Every structure is written in C-alpha cells, then in structure tokens.
Amino acid sequence: MKQENTRKKYQLKNWLKAGMILLLVCLGGLYFFKTSERFQKSDEVKITLKHDNFFDDSVAGILEDLDNEIGLPKKIYLVNHFDVTFYATGEIAAIDTFFYGEDENGETRTYLVDYNRKKSSKMTVYINNYAETDYEEDMCLTPLFELLGNIKVKERVDSWAEETKSHTFGISYSGKRAFTSADSLQVIKAESADIDENEDIDGTADTNENSILSQLEYGGEVTGFAVTFSTGGEENTGEIITYIINPKYTSAAVLAQQNRQEQIEKAKNSSGDVTGDKNGNKDNSNISGSEDEEGEEATPWTENREDGSVYFFLDDNTGYRLLVADAAAGSRFYELEMTKDGGQSWNQQNADPFDGNIGVAEGIEFYNENLGVIGLAGASGDYSTLYLTQDGGKTFSMIELSMDEVTELPDTAAEYGFSISDYDYCKMPQQKDGKLIIKVISAMGENDGILFESIDSGNTWNYSGISY
16 A cells, blocks of 8 residues: 555656646747747848938938838937948948837837948848837937037048058947046037038047146046047958047046946845845855856955955945955955944954965955855855854954865766865855855856754754765
C-alpha cells in the first residue's frame, strides 16, 4: 500500500510538472505573438528624396519630402541621432535617423529613416517601430535648424575639400550634449540667421560665449545643443568641428556635488530593496542573485564610479559612506562618514575603518544603527577581508573565520586543483532569519563557495556547509 501511494504521488508530481511546462509554453507563445504583432504594426514606405542637395535644402528639405508623403509631427524628438552624409557638390549620399512625435490625434508615432544614394533614389521609412519615447526636450530636433541656419555650410565644405581633398562630408546631431574639452568646439550665435559676409566661414562667433569654453581648462563641462561636421562622411575620419549654441558651463565642483546627490538618491533606492524586521534589523536575503539595470548583481549599497566612494542608507535619513581619502596603484585608503539628515551633511565616523589596510571596497552594509559590516578586496580581486562594527562604525574588528572547521569543498575545487587555502575571498554577508551568512569563494566573480554563519551578531562564526 505504501508503495502504491508513493507511485501515485510520483505520478501526480509528474502531471503537475507537465502542466507547469505546458502553461509556460502557452505563456511564451502568447508573449511571442504579442511581440510579433507589435513589430508587424511597423509599416515600410518608400519615398523619393526630391530635395537631394544639402547645400540648397539642408535637413528641412529632407523633412519636407517626408511630410508631403506621410505627414510628420509638428514637433520632432530624436530616438538616437540625425546623420546626413553628402558629397562636395552637396548631393546627399546617405541619411540615418530615428525620430518620433505626436500625430494630429495625439498618438505617438516613430519614424526610422534609411537612405543610401548608391542603392536607391528612395528613402526607406519604417513607421511605428518600437522605441523608447519619453519626449526629452534635450533630444528635440528644432535646435538643429537654428544651428545649420547660422553656419555657412558650403563655404565650410569647400574649404575642407581644398585642404583635405576629401569628397565626402557629414553632419551628426543628437540633441543637447556635454563637453569636457574645447578641442574642435566652436560657439555660434543663435539669435539670428543673418551672417555678415566678411565673417569667418565657420559662422558667427560670440566672444563672450567663446570665453565660456576657456573655463574648461579648470575642469567641469559645457552643455548645449550641438551639431558635428566631419570630413570622411560615414567613416567619420579627418577633420571635425562641433558647433554649439547657448552653451552653459558647470564647474567641476558643482558637477561633483550633483554626482554625489545622485549617488545618495540611488543609494536610498537600493536600500529600499532590503526588508527589515520589527526591530529595525535589515534582511538582505531578498536581493541575492538579482541584477540591476546594468546587468550586475544587485546590492543594498552603491558605488560612485566617479570617485570610488561607496554608499549605504539604513533609511531615508541615516546613511554611511566609505569615502576615498587617498589612492595609489589601483588601491584606495578609505574613511567612514555618517549622515543623519539624508545626506545633506556628513560627519567622520572613523578615520581608518580598515585598520591601515588599502584595497578596493567590497561593500558596506548596516543591519541597524550599531551592527554593520564593511569589506575590502585586493586590487587584483583575488582575496577580500570583512570588518565588523557593533558600535555604529566607531570601531571595527576583522572577521576571523575558522577555516580549520571546513569538512568539505565545492566540487569545482577538485576540478581546478584548489585547496582550502585558495578560498580567501569573503563576500559581503547575507542576513536571513536572524543569521548572518558569509560565503567564501576562491576569487571575485566565482559562485561556488564555503558557508559560515553567525547567530550572535557576528561575535562567533561557524562552518555550515558549501554553496553553489
């Protein structure tokens, strides 16, 4: 009877498994159908390029031909860029652009335009292709007309053609851009398209605005709508000049402050993924194995890639950061700071949390205002060490794990010839069900490892098995 019941349970389990597989197949088919249906809505249209001389008609002529045939939105936004390649005679050789806007019914429509003079006299337009359409003003097409209206395009090309013997030229526009160098960058006026015949062929230069570019010598960046002219066309080789209107300079100090504020908000959002118990203790087991938008493993802390500092927020007000105090040869020396007002002000909590050791911060996490762990990895990523605090970061002690208690190594150890001494990279602890769990692996990026756990807030650690 027991065997019969076991057999029935086994059959039921198989039927349930088969049912789940069938359900997944059906859902996958439905998704594929919907996805296919979305892309099938894209209409392909062939349109003759009548305004085919860039000197005579510029970008406006291209858009006029498109508008006459399919009707374009009154205001156009770019998905990526608007690129035009043309010959020294002005004849347009290629067009590559993807833009969108609202039609007369208030519906968003997208337009992917492709043109190659060598292949056809017609532009191929794909209407309603899938694209991100968030209507960013920084990607508006309108400033391009003002830019081109203030540049003597033919004179610029004639001069280049004589200097470089190039036969192909191009423009590329992708909305508002940021520049950290004044090389090949030129400011032009945007108030009027009238140009004095005696002025430089590059357009109307504003002395005051050009003085903005000189500030880049002290760092920072200049932002503005810009179009890039180049010789070599699609190959984008040879001479390059980028024209910019209404440039705005932002100092390095302001950029750094903006970056820090963005990092603070990002860190607060990351800490929001970590659950807490009724006593305020954090539980980060729910984020293990997940990935962020960049495809990296998600963590409750964040790294500011501009300066290497690492941030963690316990809540919207209380946060900690490992701030880089010095760096050399790929390694860093950190100090620990704390905020109680959401990052508006920071106070030093510990001038040397890693006890004189240098490396690259593995992470920082606090489970409550007293209990926290910070990690330091070697610059090569071959090993790391964890440090525990039980007084809010005022003091830290290195976490010592009893490797002599280990009775088993992952299967891959034998495959790669590893011994217990090869396992010396401690990943940041996971907190689950009141336990702190550390996985020790052979090097950064590995997954198979040895587990240690603590049930007394990190005071003692015991070997608990292996993990894959």
